[in-house]
Amino acid sequence: xxxxxxxxxxxxxxxxTNCRCVERxxxxxxxxxPLLQWYTLTFLGLGFLLARSVFxxxxxxxIVFHFLDPARVSEKIDNICKGEDLDxxxxxxxxxxxxxxxxxxxxSLCAPVAGIVAFLSLAILLxxxxxxNHALKVQEEIDLPWKLAQRLEWVIIIIGMPLIFxxxxxxxxxxxxAVMTGSGWHPGQDWDVVKxxxxxxxxxxxxxxxxxQFYAVMMFGFLCTSFLEHSKYVSVPSAQNAQxxxxxxxxxxxxxxxxGVYAFVFVGILRSIFDITVTYFQEKPEYKEKAALVQDKFIxxxxxxxxxxxxxCMLNMVLISKIADIKDNLxxxxxxxxxxxxxxxxxxxxxxxxxxxxVGSPLYMTVRDHVAKFHLEEYFDRWTFTTNxxxxxxxxxxxxxxxxxxxxxxxxxxxxxxxxxxxxxxxxRSAGPNAVAAARENKEGYQRLLDA
Numbered sequence: 001x002x003x004x005x006x007x008x009x010x011x012x013x014x015x016x017t018n019c020r021c022v023e024r025x026x027x028x029x030x031x032x033x034p035l036l037q038w039y040t041l042t043f044l045g046l047g048f049l050l051a052r053s054v055f056x057x058x059x060x061x062x063i064v065f066h067f068l069d070p071a072r073v074s075e076k077i078d079n080i081c082k083g084e085d086l087d088x089x090x091x092x093x094x095x096x097x098x099x100x101x102x103x104x105x106x107x108s109l110c111a112p113v114a115g116i117v118a119f120l121s122l123a124i125l126l127x128x129x130x131x132x133n134h135a136l137k138v139q140e141e142i143d144l145p146w147k148l149a150q151r152l153e154w155v156i157i158i159i160g161m162p163l164i165f166x167x168x169x170x171x172x173x174x175x176x177x178a179v180m181t182g183s184g185w186h187p188g189q190d191w192d193v194v195k196x197x198x199x200x201x202x203x204x205x206x207x208x209x210x211x212x213q214f215y216a217v218m219m220f221g222f223l224c225t226s227f228l229e230h231s232k233y234v235s236v237p238s239a240q241n242a243q244x245x246x247x248x249x250x251x252x253x254x255x256x257x258x259x260g261v262y263a264f265v266f267v268g269i270l271r272s273i274f275d276i277t278v279t280y281f282q283e284k285p286e287y288k289e290k291a292a293l294v295q296d297k298f299i300x301x302x303x304x305x306x307x308x309x310x311x312x313c314m315l316n317m318v319l320i321s322k323i324a325d326i327k328d329n330l331x332x333x334x335x336x337x338x339x340x341x342x343x344x345x346x347x348x349x350x351x352x353x354x355x356x357x358x359v360g361s362p363l364y365m366t367v368r369d370h371v372a373k374f375h376l377e378e379y380f381d382r383w384t385f386t387t388n389x390x391x392x393x394x395x396x397x398x399x400x401x402x403x404x405x406x407x408x409x410x411x412x413x414x415x416x417x418x419x420x421x422x423x424x425x426x427x428x429r430s431a432g433p434n435a436v437a438a439a440r441e442n443k444e445g446y447q448r449l450l451d452a
Contacts, residue, residue, distance in 0.1 A: 003168060003208045006045050011215075014038040023147050034146050039130060039156060043123065046167050050119055053170040057112050061177055067109055068100070068181060076182035084191050097386055098180045104389060108396040111173060115166045115399035118406040125410050126160055132420055151226055152423040154219040158340055159409050161216040162402040165343065168209040169398035175202035176392045196282065202391060203279045206398075207272060210347055214268040217313065217344065220337065221261040227325045228254035230425070257323075260316030267309050310348045314341050329422035335412040339405040346401050354390040357383060 016022045017038050026036045034040055065072050077098060081091040100108075133152055137145040148156065175198045178184030184198050185191050229251050255262075281291040318341075320326065321333035330336055356363045364384070371380045385393065415423075 003049065003171065003205060006049070007164075007208060007212060010038060010042050010045065013041065017147070020144075023144050027144050027146065037146055037148075039126075039148065039153075043126075046119075046163055047123075049167045050116070050170065053167065053174060054112060054116065056174055057170070060183065061109075061174075061181075065181060065183065068105060068177070070100075070105075073098075073100070073181045076185075079187070080182050080185050080191055083185070083187050083189075097388060098182065099386070099389070100180055100392070101389070104393060104396070108173065108177070108392055111396040111399035112170055114403040115170050118399070118403035119163055119166045121410060122160065122162055122406040125413060126156055129156060129420075133424065136421070136424060149424040151223060151425055154223040154226075155423055157219045158216050158223070158337070159413060161213060161340065162343060162405050162409070164212045165209045165347070165398055166402045168205045169395050169402070172202045172205040173392075173395040173399070175199070175205065176388065176395055180388055180392060193285075196288070199391070200279050200282055202395070204276070206395070207275050207279070209398075211269075211272045213344065213347055214265045214272065216340070217261060217268075218265045220317065220340065221258045221265070224258050224261075224320050224326060225251075225254040226425070227329060228257055228323065231325045232328075233324060257320055258316060260312045261320075264309050264313035267306060271306060307348060307352065310344060314345065317341055330419055331416070332412070336409075338412065339409040342408070343401070343405050346398070350397065351394060354385065354394055357385050358387055358390045359384050360387070 017026065027033050029036060061068060074095075077091075077095055080086075081094065086094065129152060130148065133148050134145050136142075175184075179195055179198050179202075185194050229247075231250065234246075234250060278291050278294060281287040284291075317337060318334060321337060326333045352363070355361050356367045358364055368377065368380060371377055
């Protein structure tokens, strides 16, 4: 819940700081101006959540539980069995449900280290882009030096998406550990209630990361639309009324070109609202079974459709990154947004894959029936999970995947000076729309907008 409130506050604060009068008030605060920027508060907030998560992991999971020592976990499960008055069969079933394979145990223990490295390395890249924004505006004596250029702001949100995933996956890792080690239970509590609340919080933490993903993809759509809308390859007539009509024409084509991206965002937001609603009702004992039934039916029918929309979005991103306007300003945009596309695919497809390997799930039964046709059941059964194991594998893997995405992003976002200035486009339009339009043409052909 804290993460959701923080994200909503930062989105609201970003909207307010985009208002020039609010930004001027912040600028009037002098030395406090950089601290009141939305990106500074976001970094500080995420840094605090990360530090608190690491503190909890080190204190409780590494120190108190001796790196999730199996003997300590077994002792805790014995206490749950005694506290819940479970018979031997029920206790054995509980142990099987909470069993943590050795490879998954080690993978999850090292996951926070990968998450920390991913967070710090990507934060350094974002800091350099913000520093460039400030240095250039001071050099050019542009007003409001701490305010980000619009295109640069969109880029920072896009490539900063793994930061949210790192923090939220680490928070969810704590929740699933609390279930699988039994550490979330204390004498006098109802184990089923504790487990349900921990898993609901786990789902909400990851859902926050997924919801922000749709917001970041929408920023990608805005960025591409901005490049296409101000294309230097389109001639604008000199007549005033014709210029206005030409700008409307270019704007319409620009938004149409990224419909696959916007469709993904729209469908994704609807799915997030559904998941949040279902998770809320699953916390209520009287609605738990109905909510689970609705979720199973929804996932089986809509999951394939949403996977299709995700792949359509990926294709749209690849194709539009090849357009000359985007290549001229960003270089190889396909490589620059490779990390973003990877995280999109991972976040949407990995849970589906793990569900297909989770014993008892409807998708598992379907997959196993197909595997049986090739007489490969024996090999398939070696890589199956319980529901809790699948959740742990997903949360742990996200930390490693965010590290990979961060390294890929850092490698391909080493911008040249002219590419950085292309992201500062709105601060080079002070001469007005007529000058920008005229810059598209000269006797030798079209020239760059930054040369206007």
